[in-house]
Amino acid sequence: MAVIFEKTKALTDKTFHYCPGCTHGIIHRLVAEVLEELNLTDNAIGVAPVGCSVFAYDYFNCDMHEAAHGRAPAVATGIKRVHPDNAVFTYQGDGDLASIGCAEIVHAAMRGEKFTTIFVNNAIYGMTGGQMAPTTLIGQKATTAPLGRDENHAGLPLKVSEMLATIPKAVFVERVSVHDVKHINQAKKAIKKAFQLQMEGKGFTLVEVLSTCPTNWGKTPVESLKWLQENMMPYFPLGNFRTPEEV
Amino acid sequence: MAVIFEKTKALTDKTFHYCPGCTHGIIHRLVAEVLEELNLTDNAIGVAPVGCSVFAYDYFNCDMHEAAHGRAPAVATGIKRVHPDNAVFTYQGDGDLASIGCAEIVHAAMRGEKFTTIFVNNAIYGMTGGQMAPTTLIGQKATTAPLGRDENHAGLPLKVSEMLATIPKAVFVERVSVHDVKHINQAKKAIKKAFQLQMEGKGFTLVEVLSTCPTNWGKTPVESLKWLQENMMPYFPLGNFRTPEEV
Amino acid sequence: MTHEIIMAGFGGQGVMAMGKILAEAALREGKNVSWLPSYGPEMRGGTANCNVIVSEEPVGAPIVTEASAALVLNRPSLDKFEKDVIPGGTLIINSSLIDKKATREDIKVYYVPANEIANEIGTGKIANMVMLGAYLEASGAAKQDTIMEVVSEIFSGKKAEVIPLNKEALTRGAACIK
Amino acid sequence: MTHEIIMAGFGGQGVMAMGKILAEAALREGKNVSWLPSYGPEMRGGTANCNVIVSEEPVGAPIVTEASAALVLNRPSLDKFEKDVIPGGTLIINSSLIDKKATREDIKVYYVPANEIANEIGTGKIANMVMLGAYLEASGAAKQDTIMEVVSEIFSGKKAEVIPLNKEALTRGAACIK
Amino acid sequence: MAKELWKGNEAIAEAAIKSGCRFFFGYPITPQNEIPEYMSLRMPQEGGCFLQAESEVAAINMVYGAAGSGARVMTSSSSPGISLKQEGISYIAGAELPCVIVNIVRGGPGLGGIQPAQSDYYQACKGGGHGDYRLVVLAPSSVQEAVDLTQEAFDIADQYRMPVMIMGDGMIGQMMEPVEFREVAKRQLPDKEWATTGTKGKRKANVINSLFIDPAECEKHNNKLFAKYDEITKNEMRVEEYKLEGAEIVFVAYGTTARIVKNAINTLEKEGIKAGLIRPITLWPFPYASIEAAAEKANVKAFLTVEMSMGQMVDDVKIAASGKKPVHFYGRTGGMVPTPAAIVEQVKKILGGVK
Amino acid sequence: MAKELWKGNEAIAEAAIKSGCRFFFGYPITPQNEIPEYMSLRMPQEGGCFLQAESEVAAINMVYGAAGSGARVMTSSSSPGISLKQEGISYIAGAELPCVIVNIVRGGPGLGGIQPAQSDYYQACKGGGHGDYRLVVLAPSSVQEAVDLTQEAFDIADQYRMPVMIMGDGMIGQMMEPVEFREVAKRQLPDKEWATTGTKGKRKANVINSLFIDPAECEKHNNKLFAKYDEITKNEMRVEEYKLEGAEIVFVAYGTTARIVKNAINTLEKEGIKAGLIRPITLWPFPYASIEAAAEKANVKAFLTVEMSMGQMVDDVKIAASGKKPVHFYGRTGGMVPTPAAIVEQVKKILGGVK
Amino acid sequence: MAGKVIFDENRCKGCELCTTVCPFNLVVMNKERINIKGYHPATVKDMDKCSGCASCAKICPDVVIKVEREK
Amino acid sequence: MAGKVIFDENRCKGCELCTTVCPFNLVVMNKERINIKGYHPATVKDMDKCSGCASCAKICPDVVIKVEREK
Ligand SMILES: Cc1ncc(C[n+]2csc(CCOP(=O)(O)OP(=O)(O)O)c2C)c(N)n1
Ligand SMILES: Cc1ncc(C[n+]2csc(CCOP(=O)(O)OP(=O)(O)O)c2C)c(N)n1
Ligand code: SF4
Ligand code: SF4
Ligand code: SF4
Numbered sequence A, B: 001m002a003v004i005f006e007k008t009k010a011l012t013d014k015t016f017h018y019c020p021g022c023t024h025g026i027i028h029r030l031v032a033e034v035l036e037e038l039n040l041t042d043n044a045i046g047v048a049p050v051g052c053s054v055f056a057y058d059y060f061n062c063d064m065h066e067a068a069h070g071r072a073p074a075v076a077t078g079i080k081r082v083h084p085d086n087a088v089f090t091y092q093g094d095g096d097l098a099s100i101g102c103a104e105i106v107h108a109a110m111r112g113e114k115f116t117t118i119f120v121n122n123a124i125y126g127m128t129g130g131q132m133a134p135t136t137l138i139g140q141k142a143t144t145a146p147l148g149r150d151e152n153h154a155g156l157p158l159k160v161s162e163m164l165a166t167i168p169k170a171v172f173v174e175r176v177s178v179h180d181v182k183h184i185n186q187a188k189k190a191i192k193k194a195f196q197l198q199m200e201g202k203g204f205t206l207v208e209v210l211s212t213c214p215t216n217w218g219k220t221p222v223e224s225l226k227w228l229q230e231n232m233m234p235y236f237p238l239g240n241f242r243t244p245e246e247v
Numbered sequence C, D: 001m002t003h004e005i006i007m008a009g010f011g012g013q014g015v016m017a018m019g020k021i022l023a024e025a026a027l028r029e030g031k032n033v034s035w036l037p038s039y040g041p042e043m044r045g046g047t048a049n050c051n052v053i054v055s056e057e058p059v060g061a062p063i064v065t066e067a068s069a070a071l072v073l074n075r076p077s078l079d080k081f082e083k084d085v086i087p088g089g090t091l092i093i094n095s096s097l098i099d100k101k102a103t104r105e106d107i108k109v110y111y112v113p114a115n116e117i118a119n120e121i122g123t124g125k126i127a128n129m130v131m132l133g134a135y136l137e138a139s140g141a142a143k144q145d146t147i148m149e150v151v152s153e154i155f156s157g158k159k160a161e162v163i164p165l166n167k168e169a170l171t172r173g174a175a176c177i178k
Numbered sequence E, F: 001m002a003k004e005l006w007k008g009n010e011a012i013a014e015a016a017i018k019s020g021c022r023f024f025f026g027y028p029i030t031p032q033n034e035i036p037e038y039m040s041l042r043m044p045q046e047g048g049c050f051l052q053a054e055s056e057v058a059a060i061n062m063v064y065g066a067a068g069s070g071a072r073v074m075t076s077s078s079s080p081g082i083s084l085k086q087e088g089i090s091y092i093a094g095a096e097l098p099c100v101i102v103n104i105v106r107g108g109p110g111l112g113g114i115q116p117a118q119s120d121y122y123q124a125c126k127g128g129g130h131g132d133y134r135l136v137v138l139a140p141s142s143v144q145e146a147v148d149l150t151q152e153a154f155d156i157a158d159q160y161r162m163p164v165m166i167m168g169d170g171m172i173g174q175m176m177e178p179v180e181f182r183e184v185a186k187r188q189l190p191d192k193e194w195a196t197t198g199t200k201g202k203r204k205a206n207v208i209n210s211l212f213i214d215p216a217e218c219e220k221h222n223n224k225l226f227a228k229y230d231e232i233t234k235n236e237m238r239v240e241e242y243k244l245e246g247a248e249i250v251f252v253a254y255g256t257t258a259r260i261v262k263n264a265i266n267t268l269e270k271e272g273i274k275a276g277l278i279r280p281i282t283l284w285p286f287p288y289a290s291i292e293a294a295a296e297k298a299n300v301k302a303f304l305t306v307e308m309s310m311g312q313m314v315d316d317v318k319i320a321a322s323g324k325k326p327v328h329f330y331g332r333t334g335g336m337v338p339t340p341a342a343i344v345e346q347v348k349k350i351l352g353g354v355k
Numbered sequence G, H: 001m002a003g004k005v006i007f008d009e010n011r012c013k014g015c016e017l018c019t020t021v022c023p024f025n026l027v028v029m030n031k032e033r034i035n036i037k038g039y040h041p042a043t044v045k046d047m048d049k050c051s052g053c054a055s056c057a058k059i060c061p062d063v064v065i066k067v068e069r070e071k
């Protein structure tokens, strides 16, 4: 019997603390598999955010920092400047990256910091119990938008990838999803590309992954995948927003 | 004799503290003239930044707040939410707005806060003595980039207007310059339009004004206007990046 | 008399609601009360618990470290809280989900097949009220009538049909105490 | 003997440099020294000043509030600092730019037409050195030779041609003290 | 009005609304999320505005803007978020703006934990931000008191033009207790003539500012602030003294910890040991006088400060006790809560030692 | 090496480089700009990295990343910027990372002014950030001492795995004085086995972290930190005692203020009044013992704390004096600097009162 | 070419995502079992039909599933 | 239609910007005068040629210049 699929060694054996069906787990696995496939696990230094993935340091089998809320890009900058040859990545939620950490991600991109950001957009603050994120959709309910997000009051959801794609040193920016196997495969490809470009010293790389939060969306995991596809994807179109011109 | 031109009443009589030839003074005057022409002086609440224009509260003849460095958009949000019918504006430098205050300006734009930002881009930190700004050009010397800004180290200058123009609720974004009379006239038009749209409740409005810093550029005021035109304008092209579709 | 109660179970078992109902009822009976939930990420998937204090005196610390009673709805809660019951105190175990027996000998232990009873009544969701019924009977911390007054207000309107089920749950729970 | 000196003028008049040169020279002569500039936006366009202390003893506060001497290169500086000179102290006034006379009678006042002398020497930029030359003569805070040693190092290489001009400035300044 | 069960966080939010607070700017953080969540629902109902800011830094600066505009405004957060607000708080104090800031403290340092703690006492009372300034710091020990103090906080803020902090912990924020919303005693509050509203052509421009570039002006401003602080110290200091009569041991404790201490006092009483409690309600201004007075009494053998911290209030207790009686300390940290039993044990140890 | 004239800020920067500091993350602010400016030139020459961060918040988090990666790293700022760093500092303390933070203090609160002040004593020593933690706080009073202390700061930071703050003021930063760069006494420094470098497949993953979600763990961590702090208090406390012998009046002052006090002491001496000075060099750990000892002496009539603040260090002096001798205070704020003459006058007033 | 899937049952959180992607609808929840976490775990009833495509494994957020295939 | 420009001399900082925009090159620096701030102020030598176009006023950063024109 050949092993077709098994847990990658870049993940520890610890069971994820995520809610049932939360796609944070899938994204963790993809990142870990890419590290392993690129032979970077031993070389990697990751940065966990504050958000549901705060314990990411327990799951990735590599050196890790736990950063203050939103500051992972600054922490990663510090790390990468000290260890320019290591593979450095941040793993951040949409509250963490798009709200409190907005300046840090824009400036890491501007400077072309040579690390990779995995940006998990679940349109909500998961960990703190379902408050509105900058990415929360119009009409979507959140505990701090109890009647649904109102564009006149709170504006329109922030399209982070589109915004960062205006920055030249953000050399790779792609939005992917993990709501079915096909998209999971594509997501992995994008993540792999991002790490490869990082190791080639090309500049800042970011993969935005649309993700579910069954708990705070108030849906079953299966319904959540559907909701992602039907509601998030139209507003947050998948695709590559920047990629270096190949020579 | 008819008066063709005189100091607007929206400016106080206080002499500006700016260095000789610093175009902050021109921009102040334009904003003040627009306030007066739109009959908004008595209604306006302005927000001064930390930067050379920190004393703007001494010059504008209207209610003013002095904000912490970078936080003018947050302060203006607080003001405008309390006084939705007043004309609210921030006046910010490029260090203030594009560096430390990056998250605040992006989010004010995202929410579509109904105030006007006058963004004075002089490609340098004026007040603190010529340190590098996010907008400092490649090769331009600064006290913290003594050999000139190096794109491999510090990235490429941030194009704020282009970046903010990706945000739908930033309804009016235009870049202007004040290096000659024609452009000064155009700049005033843009500022006027921004205030008009604000008062119509359209959303967030921003005018980026290219400005000189003879002192820290190490140039005479006259040379500075030329340098602006020859060096800043090619990288920071003038023009409108967003304007509401008229009905 | 001061009742210091720990109520604990899985996230969805309604331990928080059960605690609030008791506190509200006791308040209506003129008692001093407090209700303190566990909070934060530990709740996610894991266990949830709350502390309720019902007293003639002003309530001191709202946190219960020496419980006059513990109501445990699942196995981890039994493991965690059995030790916190004071000698002579009461431990009520949801025997539907907990196959283990209590190890303490210095306390009163009651086994209530709460889920089974709830299913018999017709909705598994009110296992918590079965437990509460048992506790009321064992402690007298509040009257069943006052509890029902509170329950009736919660389920006023459309959901009123569940009110009698709650009453039955309390009664059936009480019947387990002997 | 402790020299506590205030040097003040417009931004471009070289008061900061003059202070540093004095401090450096005195250091080479084995004295304890400190140099403290004014700083911040007040310098922009406005006046610039520095405090220099030269002493046999360790230097206490680097800030000069009771000056043994003040060198004022422009009018606002005279207005601001005249009062800070201790009785018996020295006030040197750049009479090229200051038409006003000192009001104090309890101090030694010297009027030095520093800009005129500097222009005569050939470069208006070394009015500061004229003032310094006068001060050295009046105070003996450092030797002209040591000052010239420092100046020579600053202008080594290409700019060496200005060294003799500096020497002349010092000397002409000294000549104003009688 | 009959008493109703309220969760601390929601009760604080409702109390703010009842006090005329119509603007709230905040950012989510456990264990205070119920405050913004409640506000997001209630503010629009009252014609007010709830806004979730992009960060705590933005939130406190929105508060600055709204307060300077004359509004009653509040923000709330928990420890790391309050750290981020320090610059803004210093600005608000410097510009003499009234506002209310709630800190539902959690265990630190760093990300720490989310369980109850009192380890932000220094930050709140000694100035976490730069420069010389003070906050009035109110430390409720029950949900009812949280309500009462919140209502008054807005008046104190307006009366003295300064930020007032409500400092609670996860227990106060999360617990439910019976609450009655009462009228607060009316204060004579000055008009907000300084607020920015647009001049309407009727007055000189108002400027909200904390910059004093001339050191002499800056010093004058500092002295003005401290004259105000002296007045507040005279007028607003509050303390509860509990069973001090004849006490051998005097506890000093605040907030929820004080409730635990009361349990311990009752236990000690049963065992024949007389103990009392000085409970600062205003952490600043700190009730030095109560402690000084107790230190003078012959019956008092020692002080025991109990805190959910490594002993931050001990400084103030020592200053007040001024060497007259020993000051002991018992604390738990990181979200661990002292038990009455452990406190009783401490007392026995101390009295053993003292005798 | 002959002594050279160095500006304080640049001397601090050069001292850091000489101590092996190879990473600097900062943001401009007066009056410390010469530090980042100097670093921007010198770091690349030494193969190090200077980076201007987008803000103070980013800068301190870059420091967190670099420190966790095993580098010797520094940041500097002035008061408002240091306020913004409070969350980050608490994280660094919580995660036990070594780094050096320079605060060239200016007048506050708020935007305040840019002239010298000491009004961030509370913030530095009592914890401006949330949670229970400490910084070692070094307060040089000359440029030479700034150099010496900066060099040692990196060793202290590494030895105890904690942030060390150099606290100066605009005078220290801006003045020039003769400096000699000396070798620092070698310390036995532990290997940074905990640093993230990539595992290289040779060890278990390292994690830099301050999150302890279980309160018991969080408390254990707090206790661990404080055990370390106790050790530092034992080992690293520094103080200068000046002319204490027979002094009637004992000044307590630090930094540049202490120099001014020395001038005053000499004047007083000439007038026949014996005065001495206790100058804390480590503001934390604070030299309580020196003051305690002075308070015990019969010749000492009173303490006079002199600060460029409204009296923040007075708390610590009072705690140490413990009521044995009165503690007076004289301060200037907002950038105003006390003069020797004014200090002398204060002493005469006090002695007049004491006699 | 028959596949085989192995469930690390105690990691399973019963989210049912794996049940939605099997081309042969082989994956079902085992309502008879409760795992250590209190969930009904996923299982495959008809292993013979499994192609070893690993779809179930790839969508499982909790890395419960290992897939093997005959050589 | 002749214009007239009036300089608020003590506001002038001698930056010379106004001298670069006059269509008739009328604006020059007055090297003979030093104003209260210590600058040589700008002035117009040949006022008769002024068209009152206000270009000088519009580029002046210090609002030194007032422009009038005959009706
Ligand atoms: C300074 C600070 N502010 C707020 C918080 C509270 N907090 C923790 S996680 C979080 C939001 C997380 O949302 P997101 O980044 O979208 O991650 P998710 O949980 O959705 O994966 C917040 C606000 C904090 N820990 N620190
Ligand atoms: C929190 C904080 N950080 C830093 C500073 C110092 N500071 C004052 S102005 C300024 C930069 C100003 O540059 P810019 O915004 O471009 O305005 P300009 O002076 O060029 O008009 C800085 C960094 C401060 N006052 N507060
Ligand atoms: S709260 Fe949402 S994002 Fe967080 S673990 Fe649960 S499902 Fe995932
Ligand atoms: S420093 Fe530059 S920006 Fe500031 S006033 Fe002078 S010229 Fe203008
Ligand atoms: S490996 Fe493919 S065929 Fe086999 S059970 Fe999983 S999804 Fe079905």
Ligand code: SF4
Pocket: A021, G007, G011, G012, G013, G014, G015, G016, G017, G018, G019, G041, G042, G059, G060, G061, G062, G063, G064, G065
């Ligand atoms: S996807 Fe994984 S966790 Fe979810 S039910 Fe299937 S095996 Fe279990």
Ligand code: SF4
Pocket: H003, H005, H021, H022, H023, H024, H025, H026, H027, H044, H049, H050, H051, H052, H053, H054, H055, H056, H057, H067
């Ligand atoms: S108004 Fe026009 S024509 Fe007259 S001086 Fe000015 S620029 Fe020249």
Ligand code: SF4
Pocket: B021, H007, H011, H012, H013, H014, H015, H016, H017, H018, H019, H041, H042, H059, H060, H061, H062, H063, H064, H065
């Ligand atoms: S532009 Fe204005 S300030 Fe400049 S020289 Fe002309 S008049 Fe003077």
Ligand SMILES: [Mg+2]
Pocket: A093, A094, A095, A120, A121, A122, A123, A124, A125, A126, A133
């Ligand atoms: Mg999220």
Ligand SMILES: [Mg+2]
Pocket: B093, B094, B095, B120, B121, B122, B123, B124, B125, B126, B133
């Ligand atoms: Mg600028």
